[in-house]
Amino acid sequence: MDERTSHGLRRRLPMALLVAVVVAGVAVAVSAAGRPLPGLNVAPGGHWVAFPGLDRVFHINGSARTVDASAEVPGLEPGSQVVQGETSGYVVGRSRIHEFGKSDLSVERSFVPPTGEVPVAIETPGGPYLVYREAGRVVRLGDGAVTIPAGGVLGDPVATPDGTVWLHRLDSGVLCRLPRDAEQVSCPVAAPAGHTGGLTVVGRDAAFVDTTSDVLRPVTGDGFGEPVPARMDLPPGARIAPADADGRVAVLDPATRRLHLVDAAGLDGRRAPATPISLALADGDYAGPTVSGSSVVLLDLTRSTVLTYSSQGDPKRTMPVPPEAGEPRLARGEDARVYVDGAEGRHVLVVDHDGAVNQVPVVGTQRPDEPGAPVAPPPESPVSQPQNGPAQNGPVQNGPAQNGPPPGGGQNRPPSGGDGGRPPGQTQSPPSSSRAVPPPSPPPVPASPPGLPPGLRATVQGENVQLTWGAAPPNGAAVTAYQISWRPGSGAGGAMTRPGSARSATLSGLQQGVTYTVTVVAENSAGRGAPATVQTLVPVQRTPQITIRRGEDTTYDGCEAPDCAYMHVEMTGFDPNTRYEVEVFSDNTDYSNPGRGVRTDAEGNEVFEDFPFESVGYRVWVEVNGVRSNYYVWPGG
Structure with missing residues (x-):
């Protein structure tokens, strides 16, 4: 079967992507008992991380918190991320995407992405997807891979459990859906003109968090459902988690460094939403929020620390990112766990659904707690005092605050009678509750299994x-x-x-x-x-040997029957598919022959007849690369 038949019919790649196919060596995974694994059939979920320094990718088994497979991918770019579909994994760099099989762990092909920007990766049924926000394009990888235009600059995408990807066009506020296996988007609804916000998923359905009207709007293929009030003033620059955590949507306000947990359970129409929960964060820059099961996850970029909270705002874990891991980033795996890895790929932190954080060294160097390792300062508490004073326990009451932040969850509000820039006729939302939580002490870093033995x-x-x-x-x-x-x-x-x-x-x-x-x-x-x-x-241990004897009779240029015949030459044990020069000798000084070149077969053998001879009683022999045949006394005819 030619390349067109074996690969072209199996995947329809867009012309913008298809360039070349590369082949890499197979790296077989080994279980904890030392037995090679049959590809990734034993670990369907988890998360892949790229290690450019070794030109390898490693599979992190999130439930076991171990590395259980690796594959060689030559030419990895620094900062590459890895996404996986049902049968293949994809190493995504700025200039190249490498596809490798999850069953045999070998590279199948590589192609060029539609743009050099870093995409948002989504692992969901029917995918994975790469969303190039600035270029307004979506690449669906896997069988039937396509590049799909989405029509303009995009906000953060989300995916519902059925594999539908939802997109937010920032210029027009239009919300578009890309169902599983579809090759074009449909755009059934648009946010009100001038309204800011972002997408999330509550339960099994998409929702739009409108930060201008301070409502959550359910989104369907037919349009918006009935809005539900957020019961707080949502900031225009809010960052919104891609899914809810036990019915609450995490909203990060980077300007005031506060994390809000907004009740979205009211979207089902069965009850009114509860008061939001607001948490104050330490000064710094944050990535996220995202969700692992029922837990909310933040990444404190200033202190390189992972912070996790329950859906009710209780701090669960504070874990420093190992300094050798490289610049950390959050990724939500196919198993709905959150993984924190870095551009170097040396260490990965796994955030379980309950908020626990565990370290999985991939091929780490020196641990922070080993002798001679530099001592990092202790991380600051993930929940610190708010900017305007210490937070009080319980809901914030209307009126002057008692040792707490001003109404509205600690945000600066205009004086009484001011509209704060809100649309005419719109009332101010009731305040949210705010809590002060004592800073958790970072636990000692326990010993973990060794890294990969280098230079094998x-x-x-x-x-x-x-x-x-x-x-x-x-x-x-x-x-x-x-x-x-x-x-x-x-x-x-x-x-x-x-x-x-x-x-x-x-x-x-x-x-x-x-x-x-x-x-x-x-x-x-x-x-x-x-x-x-x-x-x-x-390799097969070969012992080159040559034997000769009299072959078929012939008459050739002065060599007359019945004594004239060809020499029958048998060569065995030579290098396969190799050309050799055969030299011919005799103790009859009047005999001369220039010899000939031959090529061995795939087994390193060659049999032929040549070199006419008629001198009865004289010895003949041949030599090939210093290997001499038997001496053969020429018989009469």
Whole structure:
């Protein structure tokens, strides 16, 4: 089957994307027991992270909090992000997108994105999708990949559980939907002219948070539903979480550094919305908010710290991002967990649905708590005093504040009688509740499994393979052992254990002509770490041999029957598919022949008849690259 048949019919790639196909080596994942995994069938969810320094991507199993697979992707760009669909993963850089198979962990192709901006990635049924906000384009990857124009600069996109992507055109306020498998958007509704806001998902449906009217509007394919009041003054520059957390939508006000949790349960029409909850944050810059299950997640960029809260505003966890991880960023995985990784790809933090945060070293270097590591200052509390004084417990009452922020959740409000820039006839919203929470103490960083052993190499030495590797990062506990396993494409392999001080091992008893996948995993008191893999072909041990004898009779230029015949030459054990020069000799000094060139077959063999000879009783022989045949005494005819 040619390339057009095998690949072109399987995926319809847009012309703007399609450029070239690249091939990379296969990297086989290894379980905690040291057994190679059959691709990613064992880990359908989780999150992939790119490590440009190694030209590899690693799969983070969020539920197990381990690295359980990796694949080699040559030419990774710094800052690349990885998204996954049902059967493939995609490494997305500014100038290149590499696709690799999740079953065999090998690169299938690469193509050029429609623009060089960094897209918003969405993992959802029917996707994944890349939303290029400035260019106003959406790329749906996977089977039937297409580039879809969305009509102008876009806000943050969201996806409902059925795989529908919703888009907000910022210039016109139009809201557009891209159903699963559709190749164009439809735009059933528009926000009121001049109104700001953003999209979110509440339950299974999309909603528009209108920060001008301070309402939440349910969105369907037929238009807006009945609005529900937010019961607070939503700031125009609010950042809105892509989904609700137990019925509350997280809204970040970066100007006043406050996190609001707005009750969206009223969208079902069964009850009135509850009073919003407002939390004051420490001074600094923040990324997010986003949602992991029932928890709200923020990333404090100033202190490089992850903050998590319950849907009721209770702080759950404060976790510093390891400094070697690189510039951190938030990603919401296919399993609805939040992952915090950096451009370097060395460490990943996994935020579980209950707000717990766990560190997964990928191939980290020195941990902050190891001897000699620099000591970072303790992170500040995720919930600090508000800008206008300490917050009081309970709802804010109308009238003068008692040791608390002014009405409206601590935002600066105009004097009584002022309209604060609101549309005529619109009343001021009731204030939200505000809380002061004691700063949680950052927990000590526990030991975690070692990183990937660097520099794994396999060198064939006769019938054996010599392995060498570097010291794996210990990540808080000394490396006690290296677990080594090897397996052919089919059949049984083997395993051995080497001490933590070892940097080499010899594999023996291997089959000739077979390719083995070799894995080395470091182990410490916290468990086994990320696997390093390499493939090596054990060549067939060849012993070149040549035999000659009398062949078919012939008459040739003075060589007369019955004594004249060709020499029958058989070459075995030579390098396959290789050209050799065959030289001919005899102890009859009157005989001369220039020889000939031959090419061995795929097995390293060649059989032919040539070199007419008739001198009965004289010896003949041939030589190829210093290998000499038998001496053959020429018989009479």
